Amino acid sequence: MSTAVIDEAAPAPTPEVIESFTVTVIIRRFDPEVDEQPKWVDYDVEMFATDRILDALHKIKWEQDGSLTFRRSCAHGICGSDAMRINGRNRLACKTLIKDLDISKPIYVEAIKGLPLEKDLIVDMDPFFESFREVQPFLIPSSKPGAGKERIQSVADRARFDDTTKCILCAACTSSCPIFWTDGQYFGPAAIVNAHRFIFDSRDDAAKVRLDILNDQEGVWRCRTTFNCTDACPRGIQVTQAIAEVKQAIMRGKP
Amino acid sequence: MWSWVLHRITGVAIFFFLLVHILDTALVRVSPEAYNAVIGTYQTPIMGLGEVALVGAIVFHAFNGLRIILIDFWSKGTKYQKVMFYVVIALWVITMLGFTPRHLINVFSH
Numbered sequence: 001m002s003t004a005v006i007d008e009a010a011p012a013p014t015p016e017v018i019e020s021f022t023v024t025v026i027i028r029r030f031d032p033e034v035d036e037q038p039k040w041v042d043y044d045v046e047m048f049a050t051d052r053i054l055d056a057l058h059k060i061k062w063e064q065d066g067s068l069t070f071r072r073s074c075a076h077g078i079c080g081s082d083a084m085r086i087n088g089r090n091r092l093a094c095k096t097l098i099k100d101l102d103i104s105k106p107i108y109v110e111a112i113k114g115l116p117l118e119k120d121l122i123v124d125m126d127p128f129f130e131s132f133r134e135v136q137p138f139l140i141p142s143s144k145p146g147a148g149k150e151r152i153q154s155v156a157d158r159a160r161f162d163d164t165t166k167c168i169l170c171a172a173c174t175s176s177c178p179i180f181w182t183d184g185q186y187f188g189p190a191a192i193v194n195a196h197r198f199i200f201d202s203r204d205d206a207a208k209v210r211l212d213i214l215n216d217q218e219g220v221w222r223c224r225t226t227f228n229c230t231d232a233c234p235r236g237i238q239v240t241q242a243i244a245e246v247k248q249a250i251m252r253g254k255p
Numbered sequence: 256m257w258s259w260v261l262h263r264i265t266g267v268a269i270f271f272f273l274l275v276h277i278l279d280t281a282l283v284r285v286s287p288e289a290y291n292a293v294i295g296t297y298q299t300p301i302m303g304l305g306e307v308a309l310v311g312a313i314v315f316h317a318f319n320g321l322r323i324i325l326i327d328f329w330s331k332g333t334k335y336q337k338v339m340f341y342v343v344i345a346l347w348v349i350t351m352l353g354f355t356p357r358h359l360i361n362v363f364s365h
């Protein structure tokens with residue numbers, strides 16, 4: 001083919017060398033069958049600036065130590081399964097680029113705090129989802145739409161709770177909250193965010209019920225406006241703002 | 256985060272001051288002499304520095320308390336929380352710049 005001839009004639013393109021770095025990752029490992037206490041273990045991995053912490057974890061698991069345990073599924077910031085504490089801040093491993101971290105120092109990776117540690121980077125998420133379920137995070141309408149009709153909502157009404165629809169239930173917010181660390185009974189920001197999503201939905205009629213649930217000693221009043229949750233949320237949700245709006249709705253007695 | 260940590264620390268510190276303060280004021284009812292003796296021991300330069308720390312704690316706690324009220328009750332409060340925190344720090348610095356020199360002159364010129 002003619003194109004092949006042209007290819008041969010052209011000088012071989014010098015392969016562009018992409019710079020790679022040796023990055024030290026220190027992971028807080030814990031195997032409940034062997035260890036009494038979690039321990040920090042170092043790994044050196046060869047990484048590109050555009051790689052993510054999740055890629056580093058994969059490399060370690062696939063090439064160095066197959067026993068490293070962590071959750072991940074989508075690898076693209078959608079499923080919310082790989083929230084972890086990276087250099088002391090809660091983030092998604094799949095959304096944290098190597099180039100955004102200071103690689104002249106080791107990178108510390110550990111499980112999120114405040115939930116029971118099960119193994120390595122995995123915590124027991126049951127208490128977290130338990131609080132989520134308690135706020136009744138589903139549509140509770142009191143009337144049926146007309147036959148063959150949908151529930152109509154204006155653009156403005158939809159925009160009212162748009163921010164809190166973005167939650168992926170990764171638990172980065174709840175496990176960054178110092179109140180939650182010391183009081184595991186607190187509903188936590190994620191549950192309040194998901195309550196907010198329905199409380200301010202014009203199609204929903206059970207706002208009163210949810211406001212009642214959150215007007216508990218362990219509800220929204222536990223929030224001390226630390227703003228850790230807002231800083232941690234990988235979806236950029238204004239979490240503390242949502243909590244403040246729920247507080248105000250409780251005081252008003254309606255959304 | 257840091258605003259909250261400082262708020263906690265200053266709050267606990269003020270609480271302990273108030274506890275001691277209520278106790279020493281209550282001494283007046285025991286005997287005025289005992290009260291005078293205890294209050295007399297406060298008139299030292301070290302206590303003078305302690306008073307600077309106390310006023311610093313109270314001023315921060317007061318200004319940050321106003322900031323928290325705004326976060327809770329003003330609809331744009333959460334949006335401007337960082338700015339308000341810097342304002343709190345600025346107000347604190349201004350107040351302390353006004354208070355500390357005058358107070359220390361009083362303490363050390365006795």
Ligand code: SF4
Pocket residue numbers: 080166167168169170171172173174189190193232233234235236237239
């Ligand atoms: S609010 Fe943000 S940080 Fe919290 S669970 Fe949802 S996505 Fe994660």
Ligand code: FES
Pocket residue numbers: 071072073074075076077078079080081082083092093094095
């Ligand atoms: S793996 Fe799905 S959010 Fe990171």
